[in-house]
Amino acid sequence: MTKLITVVDYGMGNLRSVSKAAEHVADSQTKIIVSSKPEDIRSADAIIFPGQGAAKACMSALNHTGMIHALHEAAEEKPFLGICMGLQVLMEHSEENDGIECLSFLKGKVKQFDLSGHPELKMPHMGWNQINQTVDHPMWHKIEQDSRFYFVHSYFVEPEDNQFIAGNTTHGQTFASAIAHDNLFAIQAHPEKSADAGLQLLKNFITWNGQ
Amino acid sequence: MGLAKRIIPCLDVDNGRVVKGVQFVDIRDAGNPVEVAKRYDEQGADEITFLDITATADNRNTTIHMVEEVASQVFIPLTVGGGIRSVDDVRNMLNAGADKVAINSAAIFNPAFVQEACQTFGSQCIVVAIDAKKVSLKGEENKWEIFTHGGRKETGIDAVEWATKMERLGAGEILLTSMDRDGTKIGFDLELTRTIADSVNVPVIASGGVGELDHLVKGVTEGHAEAVLAASIFHFGQHTIQEAKQAMTDNGIEVRL
Numbered sequence A: 001m002t003k004l005i006t007v008v009d010y011g012m013g014n015l016r017s018v019s020k021a022a023e024h025v026a027d028s029q030t031k032i033i034v035s036s037k038p039e040d041i042r043s044a045d046a047i048i049f050p051g052q053g054a055a056k057a058c059m060s061a062l063n064h065t066g067m068i069h070a071l072h073e074a075a076e077e078k079p080f081l082g083i084c085m086g087l088q089v090l091m092e093h094s095e096e097n098d099g100i101e102c103l104s105f106l107k108g109k110v111k112q113f114d115l116s117g118h119p120e121l122k123m124p125h126m127g128w129n130q131i132n133q134t135v136d137h138p139m140w141h142k143i144e145q146d147s148r149f150y151f152v153h154s155y156f157v158e159p160e161d162n163q164f165i166a167g168n169t170t171h172g173q174t175f176a177s178a179i180a181h182d183n184l185f186a187i188q189a190h191p192e193k194s195a196d197a198g199l200q201l202l203k204n205f206i207t208w209n210g211q
Numbered sequence B: 001m002g003l004a005k006r007i008i009p010c011l012d013v014d015n016g017r018v019v020k021g022v023q024f025v026d027i028r029d030a031g032n033p034v035e036v037a038k039r040y041d042e043q044g045a046d047e048i049t050f051l052d053i054t055a056t057a058d059n060r061n062t063t064i065h066m067v068e069e070v071a072s073q074v075f076i077p078l079t080v081g082g083g084i085r086s087v088d089d090v091r092n093m094l095n096a097g098a099d100k101v102a103i104n105s106a107a108i109f110n111p112a113f114v115q116e117a118c119q120t121f122g123s124q125c126i127v128v129a130i131d132a133k134k135v136s137l138k139g140e141e142n143k144w145e146i147f148t149h150g151g152r153k154e155t156g157i158d159a160v161e162w163a164t165k166m167e168r169l170g171a172g173e174i175l176l177t178s179m180d181r182d183g184t185k186i187g188f189d190l191e192l193t194r195t196i197a198d199s200v201n202v203p204v205i206a207s208g209g210v211g212e213l214d215h216l217v218k219g220v221t222e223g224h225a226e227a228v229l230a231a232s233i234f235h236f237g238q239h240t241i242q243e244a245k246q247a248m249t250d251n252g253i254e255v256r257l
Helices: A016-023 A039-043 A055-065 A068-077 A193-206 B033-043 B056-071 B086-094 B104-110 B111-121 B159-168 B189-201 B213-221 B239-250
Strands: A003-008 A031-037 A044-047 A080-083 A108-112 A125-130 A148-153 A155-161 A165-172 A172-179 A183-187 B006-015 B048-052 B080-081 B100-103 B126-134 B143-146 B153-158 B173-178 B204-208 B227-230
Touching: A003 A016, A003 A039, A016 A031, A016 A193, A031 A039, A039 A068, A039 A155, A044 A068, A080 B153, A155 A183, A165 B048, A172 B100, A172 B189, A172 B204, A183 B048, B006 B033, B006 B111, B006 B204, B033 B048, B033 B056, B033 B239, B048 B056, B056 B086, B056 B204, B080 B126, B086 B111, B086 B159, B100 B111, B104 B143, B111 B159, B126 B159, B126 B189, B143 B159, B153 B159, B159 B173, B159 B189, B173 B189, B173 B227, B189 B204, B189 B213, B213 B227, B213 B239
Parallel strands: A003 A031, A003 A044, A044 A080, A080 A183, B006 B048, B006 B227, B048 B080, B080 B100, B100 B126, B126 B173, B173 B204, B204 B227
Antiparallel strands: A108 A155, A125 A148, A165 A172, A172 A183, B126 B143, B143 B153
8 A cells, every 4th residue: 555645845844855855765655745735634644844944934834824733633643753843843832033832732842052151163053963862763763873963953942841852962052853752753953964864764754653 | 972074075067067077986977966976975975065157047947957856866965056146046946955055246246135045045054155365465464355256356345244244144154265275275274264263153164275184174173164165185086085084083073974
């Protein structure tokens, strides 16, 4: 049976990069589409939720699409992969743009880096950094501990409950770079731009049943 | 452990083809951007930068197709610079699969364009490319100014002031080329690199003058660059990216191996 994966298009992501990378590792039984229609979220077997840019612009774009309800349902029941801003907007609230309410699919907030005491560190946190896997998870299958992934961001998520943290990364301070909760997995880095480690993570997502 | 310093090979492209010669030993078609990009990806390049030197608007569509093709087969960040003049240019490149675009002369003619591009697409994908040349005389305090047209045309703009202004307008990264050193193979202008890198909070990519691996190392240790960009030492098989990373590691610099 063909598996349908929908890459959610709300005008704020490097969708082509994400879908191309997923297609690159997908088997012949997997179909990947890019869509902004709620019905394509409902009919999908799994959801990839990318995102880039500012939180406010992302939330405003999402609010205009009429997809939020379908996304909420999907995040409750289907394998769901959030990437970069697609991780941050899952939380309740972000400090970005003087404060912005997010989707609240997960309890927690999005905070700005505090690099005081680290004059040598740059912002955005841009480049290849390590993810320390803090839990055993199917999404980490065949990915070496402390593998490097490509990051570009200036804010990070802080879940209310530490048990949702699946990976940590350090840039002046240690932050949650991956979140896992039931059928939901979300990562701050860009797997679609993280060479072999990133492609393996996408491959893991395609085969993951969400448990 | 933390963020790795990046090594970025830079390719000049004209009409969708890599030019100025890239000569790997065992590559079928050295002008094919996909093959060249794949090879650098296999060697462990952290990003790839394409500098589009295409002269006509017609051929620019060829560049867009080229980016599409590379982005569907190479899964590391791609930056495209050269001839980016409007929000539409930025959008076209990002839609084609570029992760970042580098804005150079258009920023000088219209600084508000940088701000507009950052507000529309986010700072993470906007690199401002700065071509700087030393204008102070020997014995005077160091001073660099911005030049356009490949270093031939002066603008009278101070490089440090310009870099901080670009950061303020939202640039997520600065690609800094020393026009005094470009093509000389005698190493980066380390004073320039360090002065700019220490004046801004965003990452600075050092460029211009790399002739040996030690130059890359010094770009980080003495120039305080977050990333180092080079062309010819990689293109002609003089060194591989792995060798460059080994040299960085040997000097205590954290890289992605």
